[in-house]
Amino acid sequence: MDQTLADRTAVLTGASAGIGRAIAEDLARRGASVVINARREGPLHELAEAVNAEVGREAVVCLAGDAAQLTTIQRLLDRAKDHFGHQADLVVVNAGRGLAGSVMTSDMAQWEDMVTTNLLGAARLMREAGTRMVASAANETWPGKPRDIVVLGSTVGRHISPFSSMYGATKFGVNSLAEAQRRELGPKGVRVSLIEPGIVKSEFQAVAGYDEKSFGDLMEKFSPVLEPDDVARTIAFICAQPAGVHVCDVMIRGTRQDYP
């Protein structure tokens, strides 16, 4: 695989499954050094061991914890600097969860957890990463090295779906945060990008609690839906652009997915 991200130091949340797992593998194969995070420690370690053996270097180190908490976020960014010797210049804000149902029908007991992870956690990481990246960029003459914050939005964070409107609201939230931070930090040399996938096969559907029958019918209608690798490859494309070029927004769906 091309080594277009060879000099990059990355921090990635939500790497124990699905899209995050694929991003960790992809970044390491393209030469980056990555601190990976999720709450489950076991899958993180298994992933790191497998990837490091495959690429023949210590490309991936783990730090388990709740990515919504500021202390975890600070430890992740500190670990990148202490372990790999560089401030993180590629941060993927990926940890997140879905929730089946609308404002009328979704399980209210799960609202707070989802909003904390998807919105507050994302905002905290964007702020901490942005602060550190701006400070590093200030010591360089433009154009310096590329610096990226990549945020996972969703098609339901741009197109309203009455079927998952509580989840969609968190993704509408990160959509606006990403564009606002892009405007704020772009002039300071930091690219903030939003990637909005349609349906991707992962643990997401089970965590969200989608009704198996109706979701299964949808999957069949749209098949084949995206694989996590499709999202990972697109993120690598965004981050591998020269420092003066910014692919700000990408929506990606399986070709046959017509809604949302």
Ligand SMILES: NC(=O)c1ccc[n+]([C@@H]2O[C@H](COP(=O)([O-])OP(=O)(O)OC[C@H]3O[C@@H](n4cnc5c(N)ncnc54)[C@H](OP(=O)(O)O)[C@@H]3O)[C@@H](O)[C@H]2O)c1
């Ligand atoms: N799958 C889709 O159809 C789809 C579509 C559009 C956007 N997205 C977005 O893409 C991102 C990844 O989703 P996915 O499909 O890969 O889902 P997934 O397979 O369920 O993976 C979610 C990952 O996030 C981690 N996570 C959840 N809460 C966390 C927390 N508080 N702290 C740290 N890690 C946490 C999970 O690990 P632990 O449980 O070990 O913490 C897991 O590694 C999410 O932001 C999601 O909203 C997904």
